[in-house]
Amino acid sequence: MGALSKNISAVEPSQTLAIDSTAKALRAEGKDVIGFGAGEPDFDTPENVKEAACRAIAQGYTRYTPPAGDIKLREAVAAKCLRDNGLSYSPEQIVISCGAKHALYNAVMVLCNPGDEVVIISPYWVTYPAQVIMAGATPVYVGTGPENGYRLDAARLRKAVTPRTKAIILNSPSNPTGWVASDAELTEIAEIVLERQLYVVADEIYEKIIYPPAAHRSIASLGEDIKERTVVINGVSKSHAMTGWRIGWLAAPPDVAKLSSRLQSHCTSNPTSIAQAAAIEALNGDQGFTAMMTGRFLDRRDYLLRRLNAMPGVSCYVPQGTFYAFPEIAGTGIGSDAFASELLEKALVAVVPGRAFGRDSAIRLSFATSMDNIRNGMDRIERFLKERA
Ligand SMILES: Cc1ncc(COP(=O)(O)O)c(C=O)c1O
Known part of the structure; x- marks a missing residue:
């Protein structure tokens, strides 16, 4: 019997999707997890776009x-x-x-x-x-x-x-x-x-x-x-x-x-x-939605960055685009995998380890989540770091 494909076997499963599913599984158990793992906007598809899809179905497209x-x-x-x-x-x-x-x-x-x-x-x-x-x-x-x-x-x-x-x-x-x-x-x-x-x-x-x-x-x-x-x-x-x-x-x-x-x-x-x-x-169609969404991301980015940069051992480059922050955590003395799993276990906050992106001294946080979640999540991370210090 021959071996399965070497090329596919050499690839690791997507770690960003893995963290998201662990967070979802914990939530399904009733745990109050705050997720910073999402790689997608937390907004709904604009109405005009949804209507176009409904029309396509109705018209037999x-x-x-x-x-x-x-x-x-x-x-x-x-x-x-x-x-x-x-x-x-x-x-x-x-x-x-x-x-x-x-x-x-x-x-x-x-x-x-x-x-x-x-x-x-x-x-x-x-x-x-x-x-x-x-x-x-x-x-x-x-x-x-x-x-x-x-x-x-x-x-x-x-x-x-x-x-x-x-x-x-x-x-x-x-x-x-x-x-x-x-x-x-x-x-x-x-x-x-x-x-x-x-x-x-x-x-x-x-x-x-x-x-x-x-x-x-x-x-x-x-x-x-x-x-x-x-x-x-x-x-x-x-x-x-x-x-x-x-x-x-x-x-x-x-x-x-x-x-x-x-x-x-x-x-x-x-x-x-x-x-x-x-x-x-x-x-x-009208492009107002994208501008509105980006404006909301900007408010969240500014808040998140202020909080992150005030935490001990953490420093973050100000992202010029996307809805991700990629703070350095080397100052906390923990690698990104351990940081992410301890944070999820002890503080119920999900982030993606930077190792997945080729940088073990960082973690990735998505700010495609509500301002309330960001505020609570930052409080939890701050507490987590203080308790660890
Ligand atoms: C850099 C980058 N390229 C491409 C994609 C994939 O986009 P799509 O959902 O359209 O496949 C993503 C999604 O996370 C991404 O972050």
Whole structure:
């Protein structure tokens, strides 16, 4: 009997989802757990979007769509790329998938051959190394740290690139750190990508969750040459509180889009037709919801940061985007796994250990939860730290 797939066996289950399910299990036992693990907005999908889905059902829009997605949705994505990012794509360059995670998977599978290397900026979202390994390629990490605002050092990036490097994964705004790449950093990355003829996979899923003066810029918008080496990943999950609908996309050079569509046609056929109808409304309809939600996240961020930075042994970089804070906890003398499990056990507060993101001296807290929860959670963490001291 042969062994099961080496590539899949080499991947660990998603730790962010694991913490969330432990917290949910404790809650089901009646324990009053405050969860900072959520990777999704705590807002409901806007009404106009839900209504569009109901209309799609009523009108019988319930059959297969083309593998790359409904042409109206691909047109809406192309219009969004032009409007928000100054990027001109034809609908053929856009492939709609079951969430940004699936779009990313398609991109990695299409770009990589076994033995290739993919550079990942650390701290990183847990799924990047997993997908690279599943594609038979090898992740190579370039470290950044809070001491200089997670600034990406171009010299270190250049050193990480070898003749086997195929792509760099760039996530700005970044989960878990909240770093937003500056124009200077984007330019440096683009220079290396063009010089070494690599690809850049630009995961821009948190584009809309950004706090001025920080501003989002797609690396693909730096010029036509870098656009031809960029696969942009985005979706409506975070921007429109639509995580359960599973709609994301990639925008890419025609050959990459074509192969992604081919891959998808044999894996999932297409994302749900009804969710695609909802996503058309999310992109073409009123955008007030996203601005409202981001304003609420900003209030919570400011409060959370004030509290965290006043705690002994804790210091936190001010996230410029996303709804995550990634405080350093090295000053408390505990590693992130032990910190997270002790905190859950003793204080009933769920956070994600930084080790999952490649940084054991930090923990990740999501502020996509109510101000009341944040206040109570901060009180509990403060008490926990005092009692431990
Ligand atoms: C950086 C990053 N990219 C992609 C995704 C996946 O988004 P989706 O729910 O659309 O698959 C997430 C979700 O947590 C994320 O944090």
